[in-house]
Amino acid sequence: MEYSLEAYAIYKNYGSVTALTNVDVRVRPGEFFTLLGPSGCGKTTLLRIIAGLEMPDSGTIMLRGNNLTSLPARERNVNTVFQNYALFPHLSVTDNVAFGLRSRKFPEEVIVSKVHAALDMVHMTEFAARMPDQLSGGQQQRVAMARALVNEPEILLLDEPMSALDAKLRTTVQEELRQLQQRLGITSILVTHDQDEALTVSDRIAVMNNGQFVQVGTPMEIYERPRNRFVANFLGKANIIEATRAPGGVQSELGFLQVNGVDWETGYLAIRPERVRLRDEAPSVNGVQSRVREAFYRGDHLDIWLEAANLRLRTAPHRAISSGDTVWVELPAEALVVLHE
Amino acid sequence: MSDPVIWYGELTTSRSLLRRGLAHLSPGIAWTLVFLAIPMLALIPVGFASRGSYGQIVWEFTWNNFYRLLGYGTFGWSPDYLIILGRSCMVAAVTTIICVLLSYPLCFFIACKPAHKRYFWLTLVIIPFWTNLVIRTYAWLLVLAPQMPLARLASFLGFIAPDAPLYPTPFAVYLGMVSTFLPFVTMPLYASVEKLDWSLVEAARDLYSSSWRVFRHAILPQTTPGLAVGVTLTFIPAMGMFLVPDFLGGAKYMLVGNLIQQQFGTSRDWPFGAAVSLGLMLLTFVGIWVLRKTGGKEAVH
DSSP states (O other): OOOSEEEEEEEEEEEEEEEEEEEEEEEEEEEEEEEEEOOSSSHHHHHHHHTTTSOEEEEEEEOOOOOOOTTOGGGGGGGOOOOTOOTTTTSOOOHHHHHHHHHHOHHHHHHHHHHHHHHTTTTOOOGGGGGGGGGGHHEEEEEHHHHHTTTOEEEEEEEEETTOOOOHHHHHHHHHHHHHHHHOOOEEEEEEEOOOHHHHHOOEEEEETTTEEEEEOOHHHHHHOOOHHHHHHHSSSSEEEEEEEEEEEEEEEEEEEEEEOOOSSSSEEEEEESSSSESOOOOOSSSSEEEEEEEEEESOOOOEEGGGGEEEEEEOOTOOOOTOOOEEEEOOOOEEOOOOO | OOEEEETTTTEHHHHHHHHHHHHHHHHHHHHHIIIIIHHHHHHHHHTTTTETTSOOOEOOOOOOHHHHHTTTTTTEEOHHHHHHHHHHHHHHHHHHHHHHHHHHHHHHHHTTTTTTHHHHHHHHHHGGGSSSSHHHHHHHHTTTTTHHHHHHHHHHHTTOTTTTTTTSSSSHHHHHHHHHHHHHHHHHHHHHHHHHHHHHHHHHTTTTTTHHIIIIIIHHHHHHHHHHHHHHHHHHHHOOHHHHHHHTTTTGGOHHHHHHHHHHHTTOOHHHHHHHHHHHHHHHHHHHHHHHHHHHHHHHO
16 A cells, blocks of 8 residues: 555654654555544654654655655645744735645635635635735634645645634634535645544544654544553643453452453543443442542542542432542453553 | 733833933933934035135035045046945945855854854854954054065965065955945854754745756845845945055055045045035935845845
């Protein structure tokens, strides 16, 4: 299979600081691939290396099978939507969008029609004559999208393009971004530290930490089957249970738990709060009885914090539970994830 | 009525702010008025007076000083003074351009250094200010003297005769002018370069720009404010500079500054000196106006 982008054994250091260590990436054509991780994990560095804005210390980058490791940014058919959009303040929306085409000396009539189509695509046609400082953050972001997409790049690179938008707008823009990417079928690589954003827009997510890929998979794989404690904690909330292997399951401070696929002697299990089930009476397996330490009513759900092993669970809000109550919960075997490392 | 405004947490009106601002500015305004505006306005009547036989000012209205500046003299028309004016414009313009061309790489070189090392380099740029211009210019005479390496190299390459100094030459004038004015361009330009938004440079590179296009659209618009200050601070005093061309250019490479100095000094022809000064001021205003028309537009955006 031909990949849109392949990167092999990428290393990058800044003086004594390691940014990337032996990173391999393969992105399929038309895929929405997300680099997710905390700040300083190397995700932006990797994106900038792909864009050609920075050179790796070693490693190979291939675009559609062509080695472009040593090519400068201006000779790579990839375009970036920058974190602060980086629109040229002295150029109008039209001139900003036309910038890449003018650099490549397209005939003016081609530029006009392409720019028009790109602005239409992001619903910014009526703002064509405005200057960037006359636009809202969301509008600037659309122009930045159009400015990148008008060049019909092999890969669209998105460097935290929504971090400057307010929370409500961000959700809308995420959905629009996903729809636009699907409609154009353009290979996209997004850098973000926002797990909701990563889950919403991605086909696959690479979770990064300390300059390395920790886990690569679909949003569901990453969320449901985190590989280790870092991934489990970084994406959403997770209960981490320390355990020792026992026949048919594990022994933990919650007693014996039935769980499949334990391949270590001592290690950790994870279970998402919404997968912990509240029971009226003792379940047949993996039941735990505990007093409720705190219960928080959140409108659409109820967050309960148990005294047993500091277990947290999330449930529908229609049950009246308050701190001090004693409840039975079940940790279903299929919801318990065996972590490695 | 004046609109209420909030200024540094205080509720006030724009009219009150204006009044207070003027009060604070008044010493400066008074200084400028007494020591700059009035003497300059005084030049206007002097420029239309004539010189008496003992060098005194004779208060008779005449256009003669200006005719003389334009080349109409007792012995018919000669372009000597116009050449001096034109040469001054050219020397000022070329000096400014060379200073700008040198300052850009210098500013980026300094701005790319780690923060604690930048002050060291900036200090090196400012060090010439610590020495008096006369002393610095004498130093150039020494550096350009016949037995010094520069002159030897020049004579070895056949530019000058053996054992000849490198002055008085236009080259020496430019050397002196550029070294004098370089910090005036570098310092304000550096202020702009230091706070440059590099993401625009990266956006330009990402959008297939050539080096020139990166400069034109990502660097120039952002550094125009500093550049405009630097160009103004260099061009205007360079137009009137007389010390450097006097020492390094000799009598054959006279600039308008030398001409003015001569008229107020040895020639004791104050009315003609005033006329030349007024001509220089007019030229300078035109120069600044042209600069505003072309380069200033960028700064507005």
